[in-house]
Amino acid sequence: MISVKQLSYLIAAEIFSTGILYLPSISLKQSGNGGWLSPFFSLLAGIIVILVLTFLYQKYPSKTLTDYLPQLVGNVGAKIIGALYVLFFWDCGLDVVREIVGVVQATLLPHTPVVAICFAISFSIIYALYCGLESLARFIELIYFSMPALVIILTLGVAGAIHSNAYFPMLDAGWSGVFRGAFVPSSWFGEVVILAYLLPEVSNSSKVLSRLLWTLVVTAGLLSIMTLLIIGVLGTSEAARTQLASFEVMRYVQFGTFLQHIDALFLLPWLMLMLIKGILFFYVAVVSFSQTAKLSKPKILIIPLVFLSIVISHWLFSDEFTISKFLEIVWPNYSLFFEVLVPILLWITYLIRQVLTRKQNATP
Amino acid sequence: MKKRFSPWKYRLVFSWTLTFTLSVLITGCWDYHELDEESIISMFAYDITPSNLLQASAYLQKPIQNSGNSDNGGGKSDKPEILQSTGTSMYEAIKNMSMYSPNQLAFHHHIITILSEKFARSDNFGDGLERITRVGGTRRRGLFAVTSGNAVDVLRLKLPLVDNLAQGLYSLTEASAEQQFSLKVDLNDVLYDLTTTGIEPIVPRIVLKPNKLQRNGKLEVKLFGCGAFRGTHLVGWLSGTETRGVLWLRHKTGHAILRFPWKDGNMIVQTEEIKVKIIPPKRITRINKRLLFQIQTQWKGKIVMYTGHRILSIQDIPSIKKGIDNHIKLILERSIKRAQTLHTDVIGFGNTLYCAYPSLYRQHYLDDWDTVYFPKITYSIQVKAKVHSIGLTNHYPEDGR
Numbered sequence: 001m002i003s004v005k006q007l008s009y010l011i012a013a014e015i016f017s018t019g020i021l022y023l024p025s026i027s028l029k030q031s032g033n034g035g036w037l038s039p040f041f042s043l044l045a046g047i048i049v050i051l052v053l054t055f056l057y058q059k060y061p062s063k064t065l066t067d068y069l070p071q072l073v074g075n076v077g078a079k080i081i082g083a084l085y086v087l088f089f090w091d092c093g094l095d096v097v098r099e100i101v102g103v104v105q106a107t108l109l110p111h112t113p114v115v116a117i118c119f120a121i122s123f124s125i126i127y128a129l130y131c132g133l134e135s136l137a138r139f140i141e142l143i144y145f146s147m148p149a150l151v152i153i154l155t156l157g158v159a160g161a162i163h164s165n166a167y168f169p170m171l172d173a174g175w176s177g178v179f180r181g182a183f184v185p186s187s188w189f190g191e192v193v194i195l196a197y198l199l200p201e202v203s204n205s206s207k208v209l210s211r212l213l214w215t216l217v218v219t220a221g222l223l224s225i226m227t228l229l230i231i232g233v234l235g236t237s238e239a240a241r242t243q244l245a246s247f248e249v250m251r252y253v254q255f256g257t258f259l260q261h262i263d264a265l266f267l268l269p270w271l272m273l274m275l276i277k278g279i280l281f282f283y284v285a286v287v288s289f290s291q292t293a294k295l296s297k298p299k300i301l302i303i304p305l306v307f308l309s310i311v312i313s314h315w316l317f318s319d320e321f322t323i324s325k326f327l328e329i330v331w332p333n334y335s336l337f338f339e340v341l342v343p344i345l346l347w348i349t350y351l352i353r354q355v356l357t358r359k360q361n362a363t364p
Numbered sequence: 365m366k367k368r369f370s371p372w373k374y375r376l377v378f379s380w381t382l383t384f385t386l387s388v389l390i391t392g393c394w395d396y397h398e399l400d401e402e403s404i405i406s407m408f409a410y411d412i413t414p415s416n417l418l419q420a421s422a423y424l425q426k427p428i429q430n431s432g433n434s435d436n437g438g439g440k441s442d443k444p445e446i447l448q449s450t451g452t453s454m455y456e457a458i459k460n461m462s463m464y465s466p467n468q469l470a471f472h473h474h475i476i477t478i479l480s481e482k483f484a485r486s487d488n489f490g491d492g493l494e495r496i497t498r499v500g501g502t503r504r505r506g507l508f509a510v511t512s513g514n515a516v517d518v519l520r521l522k523l524p525l526v527d528n529l530a531q532g533l534y535s536l537t538e539a540s541a542e543q544q545f546s547l548k549v550d551l552n553d554v555l556y557d558l559t560t561t562g563i564e565p566i567v568p569r570i571v572l573k574p575n576k577l578q579r580n581g582k583l584e585v586k587l588f589g590c591g592a593f594r595g596t597h598l599v600g601w602l603s604g605t606e607t608r609g610v611l612w613l614r615h616k617t618g619h620a621i622l623r624f625p626w627k628d629g630n631m632i633v634q635t636e637e638i639k640v641k642i643i644p645p646k647r648i649t650r651i652n653k654r655l656l657f658q659i660q661t662q663w664k665g666k667i668v669m670y671t672g673h674r675i676l677s678i679q680d681i682p683s684i685k686k687g688i689d690n691h692i693k694l695i696l697e698r699s700i701k702r703a704q705t706l707h708t709d710v711i712g713f714g715n716t717l718y719c720a721y722p723s724l725y726r727q728h729y730l731d732d733w734d735t736v737y738f739p740k741i742t743y744s745i746q747v748k749a750k751v752h753s754i755g756l757t758n759h760y761p762e763d764g765r
Contacts, residue, residue: 106500112394123384130380163556164615165712168719233552237559242497252504252552260505261472 001203006137008215009144011192014280015046015216016147017273018096018188019223021103024230024245026328031181032173033166033236036227039220041182045340046189046216052343053192054209056350057199065196066291072349081342082292086285088338092191093281094309095331097121098317100274106320107247107267118310121275128279129286129302133201136279146269151222153265154229154246157253162232172236185223187332189216190339197284243324282306400426403445403467406475406530409515410454410492412482417450420457421516423530424465444529446519454492471501475530476537477508478570480515481591481598490596493558496551504552507537510591510598511570518570521585533585537568540587544611544618544635545604547590558596562714562725562733565593566610569601592703592710594734600706602699609699612640612661612692613711621668624691629672631687633751637664640696642713644720657713657743663692666753676758681751688749696745704739713741 002010019039028035060068065085069078101117109117128136171178192212202208230239230249239245250266285305290298317323407423424445447464451457462469479489496502511518519529526532540546546568557565568587575584590607591598602610608620620635643658667684670676703710714733718725729737 109395116394123380127380127384161552163560165715165719166556166560169722172722235556235559238555241559248500248504254505261503 002134002137002198002201003203004205004208004211006141007195007198007202007208008211009140010137010198010276010280011195011212012147012215012219013140013144013273014191014194014277015188015219016222017270017277018099019185019219020150020226020246021099021244021270022327023185023188023223024227024239025241025243026184027181027227028231028236028240028245029181030173030183031177032171033168033231034171034173034175034178035181035231035236036224037171037178038181039185039223039227041179042185042189043216043220044189045186045336046192047213049190049192049340049343050195050209050212050216052347053195053199054212056196056343056347057205059350062200064200064287064291066288069346072346072353079292082288085338086289086292088335089194089281089285089288090305090309092335093125093278093285093305094313094316095323095326096274096278096281097125097309098313098323099327100271100278101313102317102320102323103244103247103267103274104271106244107263114314115310118313121278122306122310124275125279125282126302126306128275129282129306130299133198133283136276136283140276143269143272146273147219147222150266150269151225151229153262154226154249154253157255157262158229158233158249161252162229163235164232166232166235167228184328184332187335187339189220190336192216193339193343194280194284196343197287198280243320282309397468401467402426402470403447403465404470404473406444406473406528407519407533408474408477409480409519410477410483410488411480411515412486412488413450417452418454418457418483418488419448419450419516420454420461421446421448421519422461422469423519424469425528425530426467446516448516453495454488455495458495472503474502474506476533477506478515478518479508479510479567479598481510481512483515484510484567484591484593484598487596489598493551493555493596497555502551504550504555506551507534508549508551508554508567509533509537509570509587510567511572512601513572517572517583518585521572521583523585533570536585536587540568542618544608544616544620545589546587546607547611547616560715561730562709562716562718563712564595564708564710564734566590566602566607566710567593567598592706592708594706594708599708600702602702602710605695606699606702609695609697610703610710612638613642613659613696613699615640622665622688622691624687626670626684626687627672627674629670629674631667631672631684632669633665633684633688634668635663635665636752638662638692642711642716644716648721648724655717655737655741657716657741659696659743659745661692661696661745661747663688663747663749664752665749667751667755676754681754684751685749688751689747692747692749693745700743704741707735707739709734709738713738 027038031038066082104117230245233249242248251263254260286298286301289301403424405422406425409421411419413419424447449457449460451460523532537548541548549567554565557563569589569591571586571588572583575582588604590602592600592602617638623632639662641660645655
């Protein structure tokens with residue numbers, strides 16, 4: 001069992017790790033210099049998912065999504081939806097692995113073969129999965145401070161290099177731009193859908209709703225500050241042109257003439273947060289698979305799932321261009337279906353069933 | 365009873381730990397390289413050869429030199445090397461350079477890039493920026509400078525009392541920027557100006573001239589003035605004074621020394637703070653060919669020298685302020701006129717207009733701002749000077765007799 005605090009750190013790491021690296025280049029193309037507002041609109045997707053999942057969890061306590069699906073959509077429907085969620089979570093995991101590999105290769109290890117990096121990451125993930133969710137939750141307690149720390153270091157390191165006129169004219173792409181810029185990041189906030197499998201693992205779920213909502217708001221705030229800094233240092237057009245804008249800004253950080261080249265301070269915590277995200281997705285994929293297939297020993301799935309993901313990720317994303325286009329174009333539409341639409345449909349189904357049950361009970 | 369691990373579980377844990385550790389250690393091998401085998405490029409110089417090829421020159425240092433330590437003690441080190449190569453593009457020239465160096469070329473400690481005038485006027489500068497940002501080896505803190513002669517000549521200089529030329533030029537740039545006769549511009553500043561609407565880049569100018577005190581024809585260097593760009597092309601030069609005006613108009617404050625005639629001598633004042641605000645024209649409803657901008661300036665500083673023979677008193681302050689007002693106004697006018705003559709808005713009037721009227725600017729002014737509208741803008745300058753100290757004395761030394 002994990003605590004509510006640990007759960008909120010895990011959720012923050014899950015959203016922050018992708019957002020910090022990809023939000024500026026993806027969002028600013030649409031939102032212009034109002035891009036710093038986009039995370040607050042993306043947040044809405046996460047809030048909806050949390051409200052729906054906690055509602056369903058209250059109705060079906062101590063049960064995962066796979067457990068209560070048969071009561072909502074019948075056995076056949078439950079098997080189909082459960083299987084689709086297994087594929088979705090497993091796909092999320094392999095996407096994360098591929099993102100990590102791409103960034104590590106582009107920034108730290110340009111000459112190292114992708115397969116070698118993949119294996120190193122996969123072994124870490126497999127080991128963490130064998131250790132279990134509790135170990136991961138204890139680990140996040142050790143490193144969660146790196147999220148605000150990254151933002152603080154950036155703020156202090158680039159404070160003198162900010163171009164104040166980069167923020168004017170205010171909202172140069174208009175409110176519509178801000179909304180358009182919020183679309184892709186909303187899929188990252190929607191990733192809180194893993195709560196459908198994590199909530200039963202929480203020891204005391206009385207304060208879980210308020211805690212998770214605050215987590216989302218704080219994460220959106222951190223991402224917003226990051227985006228503000230990036231706009232101020234690079235300018236909107238340059239930030240949108242740069243693939244890893246936050247990393248570029250971190251490379252720009254300099255304290256006097258004595259402290260510079262502190263890129264590792266960005267990459268190290270980012271790598272850990274991203275690994276946690278990957279581990280979470282694989283964990284949920286393993287749990288959902290074992291529950292859907294009714295396996296007694298879920299751990300036997302760990303190695304095949306992770307290693308298969310290496311092969312598939314190579315097959316799906318042969319180059320950097322493919323993964324960035326996937327994240328920008330395919331991912332939001334596809335993921336929001338599983339993250340937001342399906343939970344909402346399940347919630348509506350629950351309500352309809354309730355009404356029908358009441359009607360049936362009312363008729364003599 | 366305490367549950368015990370079976371031996372096979374120990375073996376599993378051990379094998380996993382071993383595999384994980386090895387995989388982490390082995391992963392870095394492909395990118396492993398010894399520091400001793402690196403050649404750090406601290407400066408780059410780009411020229412165009414008479415046969416129109418691009419010539420890249422690199423100022424190479426070993427890491428041990430860069431750190432200021434060496435085995436032979438006393439901080440002495442071997443002389444830095446200059447490596448040259450040519451190519452049809454910047455990418456090719458740099459790639460060719462690696463063929464002449466047994467060591468691996470490292471770009472991450474790069475300090476300054478010097479462009480020759482011919483290079484900066486060509487398309488190569490834009491191509492170079494594209495290459496630098498795409499490959500990403502160079503940090504955005506790397507400075508830029510432009511010189512009217514051959515850029516490679518700067519790499520051959522010997523600065524007084526400085527072993528590391530790159531660090532020396534860096535310090536010179538900072539000193540000139542403080543005096544506001546020139547400025548400090550890094551890759552990020554250039555890219556910011558290039559990608560921001562209504563403002564064009566400026567890059568500091570390196571001036572080389574023979575040292576009059578030395579007979580062996582050694583060159584001395586100073587950073588004075590700047591090169592004005594339109595997009596990625598150099599279009600002309602701004603003098604030190606004109607650069608100072610442009611910097612003020614770009615809201616860059618420094619400690620510029622101003623000298624102007626006052627009464628029977630010269631008054632020299634030191635700037636402590638200067639704030640310039642450009643106010644865009646009010647109520648634009650259609651294309652105005654002559655746009656009127658208001659420039660409001662607030663100057664704050666102190667008197668550091670007076671060569672006349674008057675005893676300075678509190679009654680003189682308004683007159684000194686007026687002198688400062690007129691002097692600043694003159695500098696600002698000269699800077700704006702020069703930029704207008706060069707047809708490049710290095711000041712950012714266009715950006716001010718864009719911030720006030722974004723859609724109108726995009727619709728009517730965006731494409732022809734530098735060449736059609738900016739040269740015709742009008743402006744009125746208001747200066748408000750504040751002298752807060754006349755120094756520790758009130759008259760010329762010999763007048764006390």
